[in-house]
Amino acid sequence: MLTATSATPTSAPALLAEGVSKAFVSGQQRTQVLDGLSLSLNAGELTLISGPSGCGKSTLLAILSGLQKVDSGRVHALGSELGLLDLRALERFRLQHTGFVFQGFNLFPALSAFEQVELPLNHMGLSRVEARRRAQESLEEVGLAHRMRLRPSELSGGEKQRVAIARALAKEPELLFADEPTSALDAANGQMIIDILHRIARAHGTTVLCVSHDPRLVVHADRVLAMEDGRILSDRRPHAPDASDHGTPS
Amino acid sequence: MVALARKTLIYEWRRFLPAMLAVGFAGLLQLLQIALVLGIFGSTSLYITGSSADVWIGYPGTQSVGSGRTIDADVESHVLMDPAVQRVEPYIWVDGDWRGPAETGGVSVFVSGIDPSADGLMFSKALPADLRARLAEPDAVVVDRSVLDQLGVELGQTATINGHPVRVVGISSGLRALGGVNVLCSLDTARRLDDDPADAGPTYLVARLRDPSQAEAVAARLRGDTAFGPYTTWSAKDFAKISVRYWLFDTGAGAGVLFLAGIVFLVGAVITSQTLIAAVNGSVREYATLNALGVGVGALRKVVLEQAFWVGALGLLGAGALGVVLMLLARSQDVPVVLNVPAALACILLVMGLAAVSGLAAMRSLRRADPATLLR
Ligand SMILES: Nc1ncnc2c1ncn2[C@@H]1O[C@H](COP(=O)(O)OP(=O)(O)O)[C@@H](O)[C@H]1O
Ligand SMILES: [Mg+2]
Numbered sequence: 001m002l003t004a005t006s007a008t009p010t011s012a013p014a015l016l017a018e019g020v021s022k023a024f025v026s027g028q029q030r031t032q033v034l035d036g037l038s039l040s041l042n043a044g045e046l047t048l049i050s051g052p053s054g055c056g057k058s059t060l061l062a063i064l065s066g067l068q069k070v071d072s073g074r075v076h077a078l079g080s081e082l083g084l085l086d087l088r089a090l091e092r093f094r095l096q097h098t099g100f101v102f103q104g105f106n107l108f109p110a111l112s113a114f115e116q117v118e119l120p121l122n123h124m125g126l127s128r129v130e131a132r133r134r135a136q137e138s139l140e141e142v143g144l145a146h147r148m149r150l151r152p153s154e155l156s157g158g159e160k161q162r163v164a165i166a167r168a169l170a171k172e173p174e175l176l177f178a179d180e181p182t183s184a185l186d187a188a189n190g191q192m193i194i195d196i197l198h199r200i201a202r203a204h205g206t207t208v209l210c211v212s213h214d215p216r217l218v219v220h221a222d223r224v225l226a227m228e229d230g231r232i233l234s235d236r237r238p239h240a241p242d243a244s245d246h247g248t249p250s
Numbered sequence: 251m252v253a254l255a256r257k258t259l260i261y262e263w264r265r266f267l268p269a270m271l272a273v274g275f276a277g278l279l280q281l282l283q284i285a286l287v288l289g290i291f292g293s294t295s296l297y298i299t300g301s302s303a304d305v306w307i308g309y310p311g312t313q314s315v316g317s318g319r320t321i322d323a324d325v326e327s328h329v330l331m332d333p334a335v336q337r338v339e340p341y342i343w344v345d346g347d348w349r350g351p352a353e354t355g356g357v358s359v360f361v362s363g364i365d366p367s368a369d370g371l372m373f374s375k376a377l378p379a380d381l382r383a384r385l386a387e388p389d390a391v392v393v394d395r396s397v398l399d400q401l402g403v404e405l406g407q408t409a410t411i412n413g414h415p416v417r418v419v420g421i422s423s424g425l426r427a428l429g430g431v432n433v434l435c436s437l438d439t440a441r442r443l444d445d446d447p448a449d450a451g452p453t454y455l456v457a458r459l460r461d462p463s464q465a466e467a468v469a470a471r472l473r474g475d476t477a478f479g480p481y482t483t484w485s486a487k488d489f490a491k492i493s494v495r496y497w498l499f500d501t502g503a504g505a506g507v508l509f510l511a512g513i514v515f516l517v518g519a520v521i522t523s524q525t526l527i528a529a530v531n532g533s534v535r536e537y538a539t540l541n542a543l544g545v546g547v548g549a550l551r552k553v554v555l556e557q558a559f560w561v562g563a564l565g566l567l568g569a570g571a572l573g574v575v576l577m578l579l580a581r582s583q584d585v586p587v588v589l590n591v592p593a594a595l596a597c598i599l600l601v602m603g604l605a606a607v608s609g610l611a612a613m614r615s616l617r618r619a620d621p622a623t624l625l626r
Contacts (some may be wrong), residue, residue: 058625067542067622088546095544102624106539108254110261119252120543128251151261171543179625 012079014175014207015041015064020073022059033059034230036073043174044205046198048217051227057211058179060227064209065098065177066090078174095124099168099206101178101197105160107152113139113163114148117170124171138170139163142196158189165196169204176200178210182217194220255556258533265532266561269525269608273565274572276518277601280511281573284593287498287507289586294428294497295490297341297362300376303456304465305335306489307472310482313496315454315489316360316430318343321481323451328478334468336460339365340452341372342440346411346433352402359401359433361391361411363440371456373425373434381420385436391416392434394425396584401431412445426586428497511600518604519611522561526612530554534619542621551613558609562602569601 022034033056041047049057062068064075066082075082078097085093107116114135121131139148142162152160161181168176178197182190194210194217201208201222210221218224219238226234259266292299297315298306307329309319329338342363347356364372366385373382381392391411393401398421403409408417411433425432435443437452459468465485472483484492498504530537537550580587 062622062625065542067625091541091544091546093544094542095546098542098544100539100542100621100624102539104535104624106535106624108258108533108536110258111252111254115252115257119254120540120545122251123545123549168543 013040013076014043014078015039015209016076017060017064018074018076020060020063020075021071022056022063022068023071032230034063034070037231038073039064039225039232041207041209043207044201045222046201046208046210046220047223047225048221049209049211049225049227050213050215050218053213055227056230057213057227061177061179061209061211065100065175066093095120095171097174099171099173099176101161101164101168101176101181103180103183105152105157105164105184107160107163109152112149112151113144113155113159113166116152116163117167120167121170134170134172135166138166141169141200142166156189157185158192161185161189161193162196165193165200169200172204174205174207176206176208178208180212180214181210182212182214187216190214190216198222255553256560258529259557259560262529262532265529266525266557269522269561270565270568272518272521272525273562273601273605274568276514276604277566277569277597278573278576279514280600281569281589281594281597282576282587283507283510283514284597285573285577285580285587285589286585287503288588288590288593290428291494291497291503292588293426293586295493296376296425296427296432297372298486298490298493300374300424301372301456301486302374302458303371304459304462304486305457305469305472306484306486307455307457307481308453308484308489310480312482313500314493316343316345318453320449320451320453321455322478325451325478325481326455328475329455329457329472332468332472334459334461334464336458337369337371338455338457339371340437341454341456342437342444343453344412344440344444344449346443348401348409348411348431348433350402350409351407354400354402357401357431358429359411359431360427361433361435361440361443363435363437363443366436371458376424377422377434381422384419385434385439387417387419388436389414389416389439389442390419390435391439392420392422392425393418394432395421395423396426397431411443414443414445416443423584426584515600515604519607522558522604523608523611526554526558526561526608527615529557530612530615531618534615535624537616537619538621538624541619542624547616547619550616550619554613554616555606555609558605558612559602561608562605565605566598566601 017039020034020037023030023032051057063070117135117138118131121134139145142165144162147159182193197208197210198220200206224236224238225232307325309321312318326338329335344361346359346361348359349356364370366382384390403418405418405421408415469483469485577587
C-alpha cells in the first residue's frame with residue numbers, strides 16, 4: 001500500500017516533460033525562455049507553478065498543453081508524445097482530453113452561461129441530451145445553477161471565471177490547464193476559484209496545472225513548483241507530512 | 251447545437267449593420283440597374299417582341315430594327331409561296347421630323363407603318379385593338395402616353411411629320427423608344443409620310459407561320475433566293491437578340507453597365523468584408539479559446555461563413571423589399587423597368603457572391619485566433 005500523500009507516482013505520470021527548451025527570436029534578440037526543463041505531473045493533483053512575471057510560466061503551460069511546439073525535448077501527455085502529432089491530431093487531443101481556463105474569461109457576449117458551456121460539447125460528438133446534462137451538472141458544480149440563463153454582461157468577474165471553469169470541466173478532461181485564473185479577480189473570488197480547481201482535481205481525478213504569480217494560492221495546491229528564468233527552482237508539497245523539498249528536478 | 255453565428259448576429263446586430271446595409275445597397279443598385287437596362291434596351295426590341303410575327307425579312311446586315319433599308323415589295327409573294335407561312339404583311343419604318351401644335355421645335359420620331367386590320371401582326375401585343383382599328387383612318391397616328399409633353403400634342407390634335415399633317419387618334423402605353431419617339435400609323439399613311447423617293451418597297455416583311463416552332467428552319471429556307479434583290483431573314487427571336495445586342499454592345503452602353511456593376515460589387519465587398527473582419531477580430535479571443543478546447547478551425551470558419559450568409563440574406567431581403575417599392579414607383583412614372591426571373595436570380599447570385607467573398611476574406615483573420623496567444 002502506498003501512503004495517502006502519494007509522494008511517489010503510482011503509475012505513469014499524466015504529464016511528462018523531458019529536457020524541454022524554448023526560445024523566442026524577435027529581430028536580433030533571442031530570448032531563451034525554457035532551458036532543458038524536465039517535469040512530471042501526477043493524475044488527480046493540483047499543481048501550482050509560481051514565479052515572477054516573465055519567467056516562462058505561460059510558455060511552459062502552452063508547451064505542456066500542446067498549444068506550442070518545443071525547440072528541443074519531448075512532452076508526453078496521457079501517454080501520447082505531443083511533438084509527433086500534427087495540427088489536426090493536436091486539436092483532436094485537446095478536444096478529448098484537455099480543458100483550459102485563462103486569465104481573461106473569453107466568453108461570447110451573445111451566449112448565456114449555459115450555452116457557453118454547451119458549445120464546445122457540441123463538437124465532441126455528444127448527443128444533445130448528454131451535452132445539456134453535462135452543462136447543467138458543471139454549472140451546478142461551480143455554484144451557478146441559478147445564473148445559467150444570464151449573459152456575460154450580467155455576471156460578475158468571479159461568476160464569469162466560474163462559467164469558464166464549467167466550460168472546461170463539462171468536457172470531463174483528464175488535464176485541466178489554468179493560466180493566472182485569479183489575477184483579474186479580487187481576493188475572495190480568487191479564493192473561490194482556486195477552491196473549485198482543487199475540488200475538481202480531487203473529485204474527478206483531473207490533473208490540474210495552474211500557473212500563477214499570486215503567492216496566496218500556494219497553500220491550496222497539492223504541489224508547488226517555483227520557477228525562475230526558465231528553470232524550476234523548487235518542488236514542494238505544502239500539505240505533505242514532512243513538507244520538505246523533494247529536490248529540484250532536471 | 252448552440253447557434254453561435256446567429257445568436258451573435260442578433261445580439262451584436264449594431265456591429266453587423268454596416269455589412270447588411272452595404273449588401274442591401276449593392277443588391278438594390280444591381281437590381282435597379284438590371285431592371286433599367288432590361289426596360290430601356292428591351293424597348294429597342296419592342297417592335298419584335300410586341301408583335302406576333304415569327305419570321306422577319308429585311309435588308310441584309312441590318313443591326314437593329316431602326317436601321318433597316320427598303321427591300322423589294324415582290325419578296326412578299328415569294329414568301330407567301332412557302333407552305334409553312336400563314337400570313338405576311340409589310341412593315342414600314344420612316345424616320346420623321348415632328349412639328350407639334352405646341353412650341354416644341356422639331357422632334358425626331360420613328361414612324362411605324364403597320365397593317366391596321368384586326369389580325370395584323372405588328373404590335374399585336376402592344377397596341378389595343380380599338381386603337382389599331384382607328385389607325386385605318388387616313389393620317390391617323392397613335393403615340394405613347396409618356397411622350398405627349400415632348401411632342402407638344404394632345405389627343406385629337408393635329409401635327410405634321412415631314413411636313414405632312416397627321417392627327418393623334420389614340421394614346422397608348424408601353425411604346426417608348428430609345429433615342430426617339432415611336433409614332434404608329436397605317437401602311438398607307440406611312441407611305442405618304444416618307445419623302446425619300448428612293449424608298450419604293452417596305453422596310454420589312456413580317457410573317458406568321460402555321461407552326462411558330464419552325465421559325466429558324468423557315469427563316470433559313472427563305473434566305474437562299476436572290477431573284478428579288480438583296481434581302482435576308484431572321485427568326486423573330488434572333489432578330490430581337492441582334493437588336494438588343496447592338497444597343498448593349500455596339501453603343502458602349504453595355505460596357506458602362508458592366509463597369510458600374512463591377513464597381514458596386516467591389517465597394518459592397520470591401521465594406522462587407524471589413525465589417526465581418528472587424529466582427530471576427532472582436533471575438534478572436536473567444537474563437538481562440540474554443541480552438542484551445544479542441545474545436546477545429548474548420549468549425550470556426552463555418553461560423554464566420556454562416557454569419558456572412560445571414561448578412562447576405564438579410565441584406566437581400568431589405569434590397570428586395572425596397573426594390574419592389576422603387577420599381578412600382580418607377581412604373582407609375584412610366585420609367586421603363588423590367589425584371590424577369592433570370593435577372594432576379596442574377597441579382598441574388600451577385601449579392602450572395604458578394605457576401606461569400608466577404609466571408610472568405612473574414613475567415614482569413616481567424617488565423618489570428620491562435621490559442622497560444624491567450625497564454626502570456
Ligand atoms: N510569442 C512570443 N514571442 C516573443 N517572446 C515571447 C513570446 N511569448 C513569450 N515571450 C517571452 O518569453 C518570456 C516568458 O514569457 P511567459 O511565459 O509569458 O512568462 P510568464 O507567464 O511567466 O509571465 C517573456 O520574456 C516574454 O517576453
Ligand atoms: Mg503568464
